[in-house]
Amino acid sequence: MKVVKKRTPSKELQILDILSYRSNLSEKDTQQLLKLKKGYEGELLFDQLLDQQLQSECLVIRDLLLTVNNSTFQIDTLIIFPTIIELIDVKYFEGEYIYQKDNFYKDTDYKIKNPEHQLIRAETLLHQLLQRHGMKTLINSSVVFINPEFTLYNSPRDKPFILPTQINSFIKRLNSNYSKVTKQNQAIANKLISLHQEDSPYQTIPEYHYDQVQKGVVCHQCHSFSVVLQGHYCHCNDCGGKMLLSEAIIHTLRDFTILFPDKKITTGNVYDWCVIISSKQRIKRILMKHFKFVYNRRWSYYEWKAPGR
Ligand SMILES: [Zn+2]
Known part of the structure; x- marks a missing residue:
């Protein structure tokens, strides 16, 4: 088969x-x-x-x-x-x-x-x-x-x-x-x-807005927002879970793209969405490494490398 x-x-x-x-x-x-x-x-x-x-x-x-x-x-x-x-x-x-x-x-x-x-x-x-x-x-x-x-x-x-x-x-x-x-x-x-169509007419998705959903990195194990940055890692204060910052960002941005498919991945948006990373330079480095950079004269952004993620 x-x-x-x-x-x-x-x-x-x-x-x-x-x-x-x-x-x-x-x-x-x-x-x-x-x-x-x-x-x-x-x-x-x-x-x-x-x-x-x-x-x-x-x-x-x-x-x-x-x-x-x-x-x-x-x-x-x-x-x-x-x-x-x-x-x-x-x-x-x-x-x-x-x-x-x-x-x-x-x-x-x-x-x-x-x-x-x-x-x-x-x-x-x-x-x-x-x-x-x-x-x-x-x-x-x-x-x-x-x-x-x-x-x-x-x-x-x-x-x-x-x-x-x-x-x-x-x-x-x-x-x-x-x-x-x-x-x-x-x-x-x-x-x-x-x-094949992606969107079912039968789906019942509640209304939601960017301002109303909780932003931040969630722990991949327990979904807690009590995640703090420690060096290259994110540490969960609730369950003790640990993951690489770059992986945490990828997870967190996956949520962002699924919830807001029309919003672009830009350094500013990631800074706002992930909350815990205070350095925009650091965000830029991670995006450069893991995403595809799309140059645009007025505003550049990043795209997911592989479709389906
Ligand atoms: Zn946790």
């Missing part, structure tokens, strides 16, 4: 995560952050499993956000085999659930959206999208429940649900594809990746 698109945390997850220690998240946003973190954790678990066990020739696309006919849909994992595409939705549900009359219930009375509905929608829209681009191929869809602590009572056999005890045989089935990946398969993968 070949991974043609890697997974990265969504912008919503990254921003909420940073705001959780740089501002006060509302209860609702905190819940949303927890939900996104769990979901992402489940997806990574499934990725790991495929990395270890999927052997047949195929192209793996992780995390796609696509739009067709004004409908946006998300796909956790797409595996392109020579004769079929496997569309996989990963769920990290934990605990005991009951399947009843096309619905999922937790603790008998708490109704939860049946993930099959979302899956069917994604499959239908993917069909339309491929057709529009003159690409026809079979699609098989499944919901993989990756959490070993998940149970579904009354799970019907004719549903596309892969329970934790069935994951191994599911991957075995995937491994029984023996054909070679074709140019046409690669063309489908390229097309889908080119159509």
Whole structure:
């Protein structure tokens, strides 16, 4: 197998995560952050499993956000085999659930959206999208429940649900594809990746302003702001953690860029954002070494060296 698109945390997850220690998240946003973190954790678990066990020739696309006919849909994992595409939705549900009359219930009375509905929608829209681009191929869809602590009572056999005890045989089935990946398969993968969007219309990011978020270097271990400069190192007064000043700055600027993508990395901005470094010369030296200098006649700035950081 070949991974043609890697997974990265969504912008919503990254921003909420940073705001959780740089501002006060509302209860609702905190819940949303927890939900996104769990979901992402489940997806990574499934990725790991495929990395270890999927052997047949195929192209793996992780995390796609696509739009067709004004409908946006998300796909956790797409595996392109020579004769079929496997569309996989990963769920990290934990605990005991009951399947009843096309619905999922937790603790008998708490109704939860049946993930099959979302899956069917994604499959239908993917069909339309491929057709529009003159690409026809079979699609098989499944919901993989990756959490070993998940149970579904009354799970019907004719549903596309892969329970934790069935994951191994599911991957075995995937491994029984023996054909070679074709140019046409690669063309489908390229097309889908080119159509991928970064921003989901469903994301709920709270409003925030530069003046309201807490500035400063945070400890990479405990997220405390009680970080002091000691020589070439940053020392955390709360947990005793220590990291190189240059690394601390890179971490801190990563937050800056994610929260404020329109703001440029300049010595002045870094001075203001990092708080603890009093020497602009020192900031300049670190930026020169670790970032790309962009000369501009009126105001120069720095850029991240590698995309994706
Ligand atoms: Zn700490």
